[in-house]
Structure formats: C-alpha cells, structure tokens
Amino acid sequence: VEQYLIRINEHRHLNAFTEIYADEARQQAEAVDQKIADGTAGRLAGMVIGIKDVLSYTGHGVRAGSHILDNFTAQFTATAVQRLLNEDVIIIGRQNCDEFAMGSSNENSSFGPVLNAADTSRVPGGSSGGSAVAVQAGLCLASIGSDTGGSVRQPAAFCGVVGLKPTYGRISRWGLIAYASSFDCIGPIANTVDDAALLLEIMAGADDFDSTVSSQPVSAYTQATLPNRPLRIAYLRDGVESSGVDQTIREATQAKINALQNAGHTVEPVDISLLKYLLPTYYILTTAEASSNLSRFDGVRYGYRSVSADTSALDLLTLYKKSRTEGFGAEVRRRILLGTFVLSASYYDAYYTKAQQVRRLIRQEAEQLFEKYDFLVSPTTPTPAFRLGEKTDYPLQMYLADIFTVQANVIGYPAISIPNGTDASGLPIGLQLMAPPFAEGALVALAKQMY
Numbered sequence: 001v002e003q004y005l006i007r008i009n010e011h012r013h014l015n016a017f018t019e020i021y022a023d024e025a026r027q028q029a030e031a032v033d034q035k036i037a038d039g040t041a042g043r044l045a046g047m048v049i050g051i052k053d054v055l056s057y058t059g060h061g062v063r064a065g066s067h068i069l070d071n072f073t074a075q076f077t078a079t080a081v082q083r084l085l086n087e088d089v090i091i092i093g094r095q096n097c098d099e100f101a102m103g104s105s106n107e108n109s110s111f112g113p114v115l116n117a118a119d120t121s122r123v124p125g126g127s128s129g130g131s132a133v134a135v136q137a138g139l140c141l142a143s144i145g146s147d148t149g150g151s152v153r154q155p156a157a158f159c160g161v162v163g164l165k166p167t168y169g170r171i172s173r174w175g176l177i178a179y180a181s182s183f184d185c186i187g188p189i190a191n192t193v194d195d196a197a198l199l200l201e202i203m204a205g206a207d208d209f210d211s212t213v214s215s216q217p218v219s220a221y222t223q224a225t226l227p228n229r230p231l232r233i234a235y236l237r238d239g240v241e242s243s244g245v246d247q248t249i250r251e252a253t254q255a256k257i258n259a260l261q262n263a264g265h266t267v268e269p270v271d272i273s274l275l276k277y278l279l280p281t282y283y284i285l286t287t288a289e290a291s292s293n294l295s296r297f298d299g300v301r302y303g304y305r306s307v308s309a310d311t312s313a314l315d316l317l318t319l320y321k322k323s324r325t326e327g328f329g330a331e332v333r334r335r336i337l338l339g340t341f342v343l344s345a346s347y348y349d350a351y352y353t354k355a356q357q358v359r360r361l362i363r364q365e366a367e368q369l370f371e372k373y374d375f376l377v378s379p380t381t382p383t384p385a386f387r388l389g390e391k392t393d394y395p396l397q398m399y400l401a402d403i404f405t406v407q408a409n410v411i412g413y414p415a416i417s418i419p420n421g422t423d424a425s426g427l428p429i430g431l432q433l434m435a436p437p438f439a440e441g442a443l444v445a446l447a448k449q450m451y
C-alpha cells in the first residue's frame with residue numbers, strides 16, 4: 001500500500017484517481033496482515049485495486065465524473081465490490097472516467113482529462129481511462145471498470161493492459177451507476193489475463209439485487225483450459241484489410257492470426273454484413289436508455305442543485321432545468337437530447353423500434369457465426385491512442401473509436417483485449433478476442449496463450 005501511495009503521488013499529473021483512500025487502505029492492509037497470520041485471509045488478500053467512479057462503495061463519494069453528483073455519498077456497496085472486499089481486496093481509491101461512462105477518451109470528465117502514461121500528449125481511451133492508466137502506470141495492481149460499448153477494452157488497448165468484458169448478466173450491476181442498462185457490464189482491467197480471470201471469478205454470479213444477472217454457475221476461470229482439438233477461429237477481414245485501420249495495427253493483428261494458423265488452428269476471414277449498422281444501432285439504443293436512466297438526476301434527489309434556481313417560488317420545472325443544464329456536461333446533454341428524440345412519440349418507431357430490430361439481426365448474425373467458430377479475432381481499436389483534443393469537436397469521429405468493441409455489447413457476448421505490441425512511436429496496440437455467451441473460461445485460456 002505504501003509503495004502504491006508513493007507511486008500515485010509521483011504520478012498525480014496523470015489524473016487517474018479522483019480520490020485516494022490512503023488511511024483506509026492502510027487499515028485494510030493491517031487487517032489483512034492479521035488475517036494472514038490467523039490463516040483466515042481471503043483469495044485476494046493483499047491485492048490493491050482501484051474502482052471506477054461509477055461503482056458504489058458505501059460511505060464513499062461516487063460522482064460518475066459528473067458535477068450533478070457533487071457531494072453525493074454512496075448509500076450501499078455494489079455487489080461486485082462487496083464480493084472483492086469479502087476476499088480481502090484493498091481499495092486504494094476511486095478512478096477518473098468520462099461523465100456517466102459516456103466517452104472514448106476520458107476528456108468528458110468533470111475532474112479533467114486523464115493522460116496516457118505511454119505519451120502524456122495522448123488520451124488513455126475511455127470511459128474507464130483512469131482505471132486503465134492506474135494499472136499501466138503501476139498505481140494499483142488492478143482496476144474495476146465498466147464497459148457499455150468498449151469502455152474497459154478500448155482504454156486497456158490504448159494503455160497496453162488487459163481488459164475483460166464478460167457476458168451481459170455475468171456480473172451483477174447492482175451498485176453500478178446506470179448508463180445503458182441492457183448494455184452495461186462491469187469488467188476488470190489488469191496486467192495479466194490471470195488477474196483479470198480471478199477478479200471475474202470472484203465478482204460473477206447470481207445476485208438477488210439484479211434481476212438481469214445470470215444464475216449460470218461460475219466456473220474457475222483461472223483454471224480453464226481449451227478444448228483438446230484444433231480451434232475454429234474467425235477473424236474480421238476489415239480488421240486486417242480496411243484502410244480505416246492503421247497499418248501497424250493491421251500488421252500486428254495479421255501476425256497474431258498467422259501464429260494461430262501455425263499452431264494448427266483453423267483460421268478464416270469473415271465479414272460482418274451489418275458492421276456499418278453497429279454504431280448507429282448502439283448510439284440510438286444507448287442514448288434512449290441513458291435519457292431514461294439519467295432522468296433521476298433532477299437536482300432534488302441527488303447531489304447538485306442549481307443555486308440560481310429560486311426554490312422559494314416552488315417552480316419545480318425551472319429547478320430541474322437549471323440543475324440539469326448546469327450539472328451535466330456537454331456530451332451527456334447531447335446524449336439525453338438524442339435519446340429523448342428517438343423515444344419521442346413521432347420518431348419512436350422510425351428510430352428506437354427499428355434499432356431494436358437491427359439489434360436482433362446483429363445478434364442472429366453472430367449466433368450463426370459462432371455456430372461455425374469458437375472465437376472471433378479483431379483489433380480492439382482502429383488506431384492507437386489519439387492526441388488530447390484531437391476528436392473533441394468531432395463526436396462522430398470519436399464514436400468510430402468503438403467500431404470493433406460495440407458489437408460485443410450489442411449482442412451481449414464476452415470479449416477481452418490483450419496487449420499486442422506497440423507501434424513505431426511506442427503506443428500500445430490491442431487485440432480483441434470474442435467468444436460465445438458464458439464461454440469466459442475458453443476466452444481467458446486462449447488469451448493467456450496469446451499474451
């Protein structure tokens with residue numbers, strides 16, 4: 001704990017943490033020491049982690065990177081966090097992220113941007129940027145992030161660490177501040193696949209507080225092995241051929257594909273015919289869900305209330321409007337407006353219903369693909385980490401950073417990003433592996449072989 005506190009202090013300029021729990025972490029460490037002496041220590045005894053600022057931890061602030069939750073304190077602990085604590089994890093602090101997990105660069109945080117430790121003029125990716133940089137810079141051993149469209153995998157790729165998004169419903173969302181409920185997944189970021197697998201194993205499983213969580217038994221992911229036969233592996237043709245993907249990334253991906261082929265596996269290119277509909281479907285559905293989820297932040301029940309609203313006049317509508325206008329940042333406001341639009345009476349069928357139908361088609365196409373293949377391989381991102389400010393004025397370009405990651409959330413499948421070398425200037429490259437629902441065991445087993 002002391003070592004990490006020193007390193008955190010030396011790396012304050014990265015802005016990875018929004019709050020450090022120094023004294024509490026020291027106390028936790030002492031308690032763990034005692035348990036080790038008593039022989040009662042849990043499986044994570046001594047593991048120092050950070051948690052993204054969207055996870056509730058009772059008695060601690062939780063802000064989702066937003067002014068609207070100023071001074072808000074969590075009233076209970078997220079199931080995933082509690083399960084880690086039950087195994088004696090030590091929580092050293094909470095980590096910076098894009099506001100309400102909306103973003104791909106961590107530039108949408110009210111705490112300011114996070115810097116990539118590989119090159120501080122570059123973004124760390126988002127929205128779990130602080131969580132990825134904290135692992136990258138050795139400020140904690142692992143982090144817990146959330147992934148709605150790539151927010152664990154994309155920053156992991158930009159920072160050269162491992163990021164795992166489990167199957168939708170594998171980990172309870174109780175205590176995770178909602179962005180888009182039918183997409184949101186909690187996931188670990190770590191230095192090794194083994195650490196990520198262990199954290200998943202402990203966080204996963206049934207929970208009475210989340211009706212969408214799966215009751216499928218949790219297997220020992222850390223012990224998982226691959227079937228004793230050549231694997232059937234598909235790779236995304238666009239990932240190695242499209243001119244929209246950086247050449248170094250295409251080459252690094254091709255090298256991994258060749259290695260799989262040389263190991264005797266069946267490796268074949270595939271096209272996703274609905275690829276160009278992935279981002280539109282994702283953004284219509286997630287903004288719709290976000291506009292509904294974020295309606296609870298009204299200036300009355302949580303955190304920030306506009307000081308300029310005249311509460312004595314009891315003009316509730318003005319209070320809502322001012323609090324929400326002042327409390328939410330530009331990207332969150334943009335998404336609430338877009339979501340409200342696609343859900344409005346005259347456009348509901350044209351946008352929301354249509355996007356739901358396309359979501360089903362995308363899922364069907366994936367089901368067919370995974371009848372033939374065990375895994376789908378692609379780059380995690382089309383480019384390495386871009387410069388701070390480079391895409392802030394171009395939201396559509398920013399959204400393209402998620403082109404390879406959103407599919408897993410649209411269909412609810414598990415996917416992992418593992419480091420795949422660096423480009424000529426030393427910027428990390430990520431490789432993504434995807435597997436069918438609840439095949440996290442095989443997924444981490446293959447990831448381990450490849451990293």
Ligand code: GLN
Nearest residue numbers: 101102103148149150151
């Ligand atoms: N960048 C994507 C978005 O802005 C994904 C975010 C996430 O996974 N939370 O929606």
